[in-house]
Amino acid sequence: HSSPIPDSSNSMSVPGAPLLRGTGQVSCLIGQKLNEGKTKQIFELVDQPGLVLVQSKDQITAGNAVRKDQMEGKAAIANKTTSCVFKLLQESGIKTAFVKQQSDTAFIAAHCEMIPIEWVCRRVATGSFLKRNPGVKEGYRFSPLKMEMFFKDDANNDPQWSEEQILEAKFSLAGLTIGKCEVDIMNRSTVAIFEILEKSWATQNCTLVDMKIEFGVNVKTQEIVLADVIDNDSWRLWPAGDRSQQKDKQVYRDLKEVTPEAMQMVKRNFEWVSERVKLLLESQSRGRVVVLMGSTSDMAHCEKIKKACTSYGIPCILRVTSAHKGPDETLRIKAEYEGDGVPTVFVAVAGRSNGLGPVMSGNTAYPVINCPPLTPDWGAQDVWSSLRMPSGLGCSTILSPDAAAQFAAQIFGLTDHLVWCKLRASMLNTWVSLKVADKKLQACSV
């Protein structure tokens, strides 16, 4: 097939390289137009090599631009949706092209060569899936998520492609050949991104029904990153899981007649999403970790726990108390944290005989994690004071300070989607690093 990759050689240079001023932001020098599509234009940034300006156009398209109507303000709404969603993903730890918002209708992104595949991820069967899979009823739930790939080819209506077709196309972008490893990375990333957005929308009682995304190869780092945009056109959202309340672009596609009133309704829907999308960045619950150490000699160990908690966005307080030498104080400190209604996970750090964690565990309904700083000489004996409990105690024991914080994060992740999203992205990133390390090793040993 002909090269699907946008050819930047026919780009137009913008006369006089205009300055673009962002809202309260540093202005940037716009260079050549690198690309223009139906909904946006991509400009080089003269003084920021490796970055581009992504400018939204004020129009909405459906059915391959057959229906094209200007919708005033749509670009601004799209911008807001995209920047909030990318911020959420970025803060979770997902690698994206997004850098920062530049203006109402534009953002700065890493310059990517785009991989011409649309990755579609579905939780609930609807739309084109039903047409291609007769017999499947709308509402069929996919667990695990259903993945589909479409080759971006307007002339042929974006045909569905198999993994083998992607591999045989041997795309090469920014010097990276798209092989099995890259396809696996995009597959895994799409699932993680879907789950993060699904979990976040659930806080607004909204079902993320399906989603389509695109990846690019960062021209500087050769990394595969989530690129292009995620906006109303990219997903189906059903408030309270109810199709009749859908707030996405399908409303526009379904319009029988494009009247000013109908367009107002579509625009109101779009505004509904862009207002709610901001709420996705807000934590739904506030929790904290309280680390109790038997002695300040364990401070370094406790600081590691605190640092890891902070990376998950969980506040962490360090206290010194000994259940052996000052049990009255230990129980007083416990009461302090039980008394203010903030959900708390206690971490007990005590060397030699760990009385601290078990005494806490026997006297509070909050979870207690033992994280004893074991020493090589007596560690094998000391650990039993954290493991062998009287009946009625349910404390856990985790030796690594990072892992103790991770377990606390997993507890808070049950109710705080932002913490859950960080854990989910971290799992993806670990998986991808292993995959890339193995690919490098194989390349070296050939």
Ligand SMILES: Nc1ncnc2c1ncn2[C@@H]1O[C@H](COP(=O)(O)OP(=O)(O)OP(=O)(O)O)[C@@H](O)[C@H]1O
């Ligand atoms: N960070 C980026 N770096 C380089 N190009 C990008 C970046 N983000 C998006 N693009 C590309 O900019 C082009 C214009 O976007 P637009 O969405 O308007 O195109 P389109 O008409 O929808 O066509 P397409 O079917 O390729 O999406 C697209 O080819 C898109 O892939």
Ligand SMILES: *[C@@H]1O[C@H](CO)[C@@H](O)[C@H](O)[C@H]1NC(C)=O
């Ligand atoms: C994506 O991953 C799923 C689950 O591992 C697998 O079933 C599917 O074949 C993969 N698809 C591609 C294109 O790699």
Ligand SMILES: *[C@@H]1O[C@H](CO)[C@@H](O)[C@H](O)[C@H]1NC(C)=O
């Ligand atoms: C979601 O639904 C629950 C139960 O119906 C309700 O209590 C809650 O306020 C709703 N949340 C939002 C953000 O609408």
Ligand SMILES: *[C@@H]1O[C@H](CO)[C@@H](O)[C@H](O)[C@H]1NC(C)=O
């Ligand atoms: C997405 O939809 C919501 C409501 O349906 C709307 O507010 C928002 O502007 C839309 N985003 C885009 C990019 O059109």
Ligand SMILES: CC(=O)N[C@H]1CO[C@H](CO)[C@@H](O)[C@@H]1O
């Ligand atoms: C018009 C508009 O809503 N512009 C917004 C684009 O997104 C950024 C980041 O969320 C906002 O700061 C702008 O106000």
Ligand SMILES: [Mg+2]
């Ligand atoms: Mg596009």
